[in-house]
Amino acid sequence: MKRSKIYIAAFCIITSSTLLSSCTKFLEEDPLDTKISSQFWKTPADAESAVNGLYFGGVPYLNNIDVDGGWTPKATMWGGIMSGLFVDKRKDRTFTNASENSTYNIESFNPTAQKIWAEYYIGISRANFVITNIPTMEGILDAAKINNYVAQGKFFRALAYFALVKDFGDVPLIDAPFTSTEGIYKERTPAADIYRFIEQDLLSIAEGDALPNKAFYANGAYVTKPLAQSLLAQVYLQWAGAPLNGGTEYYTKAADMAQKVISGGQHALIDAAGTTNGNNSAFNVIKTTKSSNEIIYAKEYNMTSYNVGNSYPARSIGAEAFQWKDAANNNVFRPAGDVMYNAYLPANVLLDSYAPSDIRRMEKQFFFRNYTDATGVAHTLNNVGNWLWFDESSLRNGRDGDYNIPMIRFAEILLIAAEGLARTGREGDARGYLNQVRRRAGLSNETASGDALIQSILTERFHEFPLEFKIWDDIRRTRLYPEANGAQSGRLKWVPLASATIQNKPEGTAKTGAIPEHALLWPIPLNEMQANPALKTQNPGWN
Numbered sequence: 001m002k003r004s005k006i007y008i009a010a011f012c013i014i015t016s017s018t019l020l021s022s023c024t025k026f027l028e029e030d031p032l033d034t035k036i037s038s039q040f041w042k043t044p045a046d047a048e049s050a051v052n053g054l055y056f057g058g059v060p061y062l063n064n065i066d067v068d069g070g071w072t073p074k075a076t077m078w079g080g081i082m083s084g085l086f087v088d089k090r091k092d093r094t095f096t097n098a099s100e101n102s103t104y105n106i107e108s109f110n111p112t113a114q115k116i117w118a119e120y121y122i123g124i125s126r127a128n129f130v131i132t133n134i135p136t137m138e139g140i141l142d143a144a145k146i147n148n149y150v151a152q153g154k155f156f157r158a159l160a161y162f163a164l165v166k167d168f169g170d171v172p173l174i175d176a177p178f179t180s181t182e183g184i185y186k187e188r189t190p191a192a193d194i195y196r197f198i199e200q201d202l203l204s205i206a207e208g209d210a211l212p213n214k215a216f217y218a219n220g221a222y223v224t225k226p227l228a229q230s231l232l233a234q235v236y237l238q239w240a241g242a243p244l245n246g247g248t249e250y251y252t253k254a255a256d257m258a259q260k261v262i263s264g265g266q267h268a269l270i271d272a273a274g275t276t277n278g279n280n281s282a283f284n285v286i287k288t289t290k291s292s293n294e295i296i297y298a299k300e301y302n303m304t305s306y307n308v309g310n311s312y313p314a315r316s317i318g319a320e321a322f323q324w325k326d327a328a329n330n331n332v333f334r335p336a337g338d339v340m341y342n343a344y345l346p347a348n349v350l351l352d353s354y355a356p357s358d359i360r361r362m363e364k365q366f367f368f369r370n371y372t373d374a375t376g377v378a379h380t381l382n383n384v385g386n387w388l389w390f391d392e393s394s395l396r397n398g399r400d401g402d403y404n405i406p407m408i409r410f411a412e413i414l415l416i417a418a419e420g421l422a423r424t425g426r427e428g429d430a431r432g433y434l435n436q437v438r439r440r441a442g443l444s445n446e447t448a449s450g451d452a453l454i455q456s457i458l459t460e461r462f463h464e465f466p467l468e469f470k471i472w473d474d475i476r477r478t479r480l481y482p483e484a485n486g487a488q489s490g491r492l493k494w495v496p497l498a499s500a501t502i503q504n505k506p507e508g509t510a511k512t513g514a515i516p517e518h519a520l521l522w523p524i525p526l527n528e529m530q531a532n533p534a535l536k537t538q539n540p541g542w543n
Contacts, residue, residue: 040133051152063299072088080469081344089319110523116167121174155202166473172187173189173197187534202231217291221300229261236253236420238477241476259417268294283366295408304402310403313389321333350466415460419454430453431447498513
């Protein structure tokens with residue numbers, strides 16, 4: 001992680017103060033640099049700061065966003081909470097209560113939708129400035145550097161549009177920076193065209209040589225060719241399912257692109273032959289690493305050196321832990337703030353579905369209940385804590401943490417390949433990729449075929465990424481929901497969402513049909529519709 005990169009947490013270029021004040025809210029950005037556009041793009045440092053800013057705004061910043069401030073679930077958690085498969089134990093925000101009570105109206109969800117919409121377009125704005133202006137810097141930057149910087153801009157623009165189209169469906173397509181107010185009001189572009197635009201951006205960098213063919217951390221935690229390929233594999237998998245229902249063509253593309261990452265050789269599973277259940281297990285290395293080539297992309301943090309901290313530790317553990325005392329009657333933990341609580345408590349349908357031999361269900365792998373403090377006193381949580389986010393040093397010393405948060409791992413690429421192949425009739429190869437993930441977790445090889453194989457792959461995704469925020473996308477694209485299929489069976493039963501038994505609606509209560517299809521998209525924020533007269537239609541079902 002480069003010093004300059006971690007410090008630059010935001011970036012904005014403006015052409016004039018008049019433009020900034022007259023832009024509609026979906027394009028607003030508060031400037032942190034007083035340079036106007038004619039003064040910028042003059043030095044290598046200007047270009048570097050613009051590119052570094054891409055890593056801390058837009059989609060990456062969702063790890064930091066909450067609603068109404070305070071100790072709330074982060075934006076990355078909102079989909080899981082809507083699914084009912086994770087619970088916000090604090091319950092003092094409108095969004096959480098509306099989600100649990102299935103009150104899907106604009107009033108309840110508008111502030112949340114506004115937060116993510118605005119952040120996505122901030123990321124797109126920054127990327128557009130990079131893509132447009134970096135090529136004008138001939139003579140300041142060499143050709144290879146220009147191509148690399150533009151490629152990074154295209155990656156983050158694609159990342160933002162991918163998030164937008166999943167969350168909102170049809171959205172305005174903005175592919176260049178605004179230098180005046182002319183043409184600022186954009187209509188919604190059909191989702192299929194947004195996907196094609198994303199594909200165009202990603203193909204141009206996934207098939208070229210502007211990005212290095214290296215692992216993420218080996219490249220200083222900058223965008224790589226395998227990362228661009230991995231994002232495109234994700235895009236194709238989502239495109240294959242609902243609501244576009246691209247089907248076989250896009251399942252094939254997803255599998256093919258995932259296999260390019262696999263055959264590229266830059267990434268691999270930690271402990272691929274099978275891991276232990278101790279402190280040095282693959283899953284604990286995933287939690288703590290800033291060097292492993294299993295990580296294809298991560299949100300970076302470093303509180304110790306750069307004061308850019310990960311606040312997830314205080315959301316990883318129940319509030320009762322705040323009262324724990326050590327042998328000298330001192331508080332064990334002192335979180336970075338006045339509250340510690342479990343913002344993302346996994347539902348029992350997940351916790352009880354892991355097979356007994358599955359290392360991921362074992363203590364201090366993904367989850368935990370027991371903790372022994374430095375003085376030897378043992379403590380037990382009322383509910384499971386999320387060990388993947390737990391940072392002992394952070395909680396004991398009253399500050400945010402240092403651990404990065406994985407956003408794409410090699411295990412996901414194996415499972416994308418597996419699903420794409422399974423859905424297009426290549427079941428033997430699909431099982432081969434699926435079983436790599438299963439064997440690492442201590443499970444036997446899967447031998448199923450047909451729908452049972454698809455169900456096994458979906459279950460494996462849920463078991464492998466419970467705290468990496470994949471489940472809501474999987475529900476949206478498959479229109480399936482996981483139900484229990486035998487205690488500790490290692491299985492889940494994926495059933496049509498419309499008739500599924502939805503968990504925690506409200507907490508502790510299962511309710512059939514508690515997630516209507518329209519709730520799989522966010523409402524278009526009211527502020528955006530009022531500010532932009534071209535946004536004429538609300539997403540169906542939101543009243």
